[in-house]
Amino acid sequence: GAGSDGAPGEIRWMRVNTLRWTVEAAVEWLEKCGWEMFEDVQEMLAAAQSKPKVFALDAHIEPLLALPAAVSLPTISAYQDGRLLAQDKASCMPAWVLLMPALLDAEERAEAGLLYVDDEDEDEEKKAAGGDAKGKGKAKSKGIRVLDATAAPGNKTTMAAALVATEGINGRVVACERDQGRFKVLKDMLKRADAKNVQPMNVDFLSLKPDDAKLKNVTHLLVDPSCSGSGIPSRLDHLLPSAPEDEQLARIRALSNFQLAIVSHALRFSGAQRVVYSTCSIWEQEDEGVVMRVLAKKEFREAGWRLAPRDEVMPTWERRGRVEACGGDETIADSLVRCLPEDGTNGFFVACFVKDETAAPIAA
Ligand code: SAM
Numbered sequence: 001g002a003g004s005d006g007a008p009g010e011i012r013w014m015r016v017n018t019l020r021w022t023v024e025a026a027v028e029w030l031e032k033c034g035w036e037m038f039e040d041v042q043e044m045l046a047a048a049q050s051k052p053k054v055f056a057l058d059a060h061i062e063p064l065l066a067l068p069a070a071v072s073l074p075t076i077s078a079y080q081d082g083r084l085l086a087q088d089k090a091s092c093m094p095a096w097v098l099l100m101p102a103l104l105d106a107e108e109r110a111e112a113g114l115l116y117v118d119d120e121d122e123d124e125e126k127k128a129a130g131g132d133a134k135g136k137g138k139a140k141s142k143g144i145r146v147l148d149a150t151a152a153p154g155n156k157t158t159m160a161a162a163l164v165a166t167e168g169i170n171g172r173v174v175a176c177e178r179d180q181g182r183f184k185v186l187k188d189m190l191k192r193a194d195a196k197n198v199q200p201m202n203v204d205f206l207s208l209k210p211d212d213a214k215l216k217n218v219t220h221l222l223v224d225p226s227c228s229g230s231g232i233p234s235r236l237d238h239l240l241p242s243a244p245e246d247e248q249l250a251r252i253r254a255l256s257n258f259q260l261a262i263v264s265h266a267l268r269f270s271g272a273q274r275v276v277y278s279t280c281s282i283w284e285q286e287d288e289g290v291v292m293r294v295l296a297k298k299e300f301r302e303a304g305w306r307l308a309p310r311d312e313v314m315p316t317w318e319r320r321g322r323v324e325a326c327g328g329d330e331t332i333a334d335s336l337v338r339c340l341p342e343d344g345t346n347g348f349f350v351a352c353f354v355k356d357e358t359a360a361p362i363a364a
Pocket of ligand 1: 150
């Protein structure tokens with residue numbers, strides 16, 4: 001199968017909240033509590049037939065564990081106190097894809113004894129050094145600032161926060177949520193996850209000015225806007241229709257326009273280097289359709305935006321974008337990720353745009 005991780009509804013995905021714990025400590029703790037670890041999710045599922053307390057490490061996303069779906073969350077104290085978070089595997093992909101290159105880069109820098117220098121720290125240093133921050137063995141590099149455009153309830157925000165909290169990055173996250181009720185839920189989740197490096201804002205993302213001086217440090221954006229939710233299977237019905245019903249089409253078209261507006265706004269942020277777009281929809285109009293509409297815009301081509309290649313976007317995940325929905329372009333389809341319930345996840349879609357400032361603008 002396509003990186004298949006089992007039938008729908010068999011797995012309870014749990015993300016280790018590395019703001020409060022480590023994967024090693026989680027494994028050790030689970031084993032001490034009588035859980036048996038398996039190397040492989042399929043093996044874990046087979047063993048779950050006869051033994052309830054089994055788990056496996058995910059093959060694609062580092063801080064992710066697979067448990068049998070039948071597990072009772074209230075009985076797991078590490079879930080109660082926010083060291084483990086219940087988050088679908090597909091929902092973990094956007095932050096992972098957004099920040100993977102930065103994490104690898106930080107690892108290399110750490111090995112070479114180099115560190116990121118946060119802009120604000122750098123200013124402090126300059127002052128202290130009388131206008132010269134050089135000569136301390138620190139490499140000059142821009143820090144990582146994430147902006148989550150559509151954040152509540154905060155699953156992807158807190159994962160991004162955990163990833164950039166890594167030593168050597170020490171990044172920060174700004175999280176926007178327009179809806180007041182959902183903003184409260186977001187703040188609760190930040191507290192539960194102990195995400196102190198996140199600044200939540202109860203604001204309409206579209207009202208932010210992409211050239212605002214306060215936002216010029218934003219380098220990475222998460223765009224996970226409201227969608228039809230057609231990828232979330234109801235418990236009784238695992239069979240999803242392959243196209244929206246006629247009466248839904250107008251609604252899907254309106255959602256697609258809204259999603260295009262949000263991702264376009266993200267691409268206009270002056271410091272943006274990497275933007276991940278995701279939905280929990282399986283409809284092409286909200287997925288490849290939005291990506292193709294972005295790629296068709298001269299404004300973005302000229303600014304150097306292109307799709308990140310497959311080797312930066314879950315390279316070992318087999319289910320990719322639909323070629324027919326990408327105008328027959330296999331390279332485009334290959335750089336996109338799709339998930340279906342038969343992969344052991346919700347139905348989901350991920351695309352990653354990167355800015356190649358060295359690329360010559362494409363002539364119109
Ligand atoms: N990323 C979230 C997570 O993983 O937990 C889920 C995000 S949900 C699919 C989309 C959210 O975007 C909703 O909470 C919605 O209220 C919010 N939203 C929609 N339009 C927005 C806008 N223009 N500005 C800010 N938030 C918006």
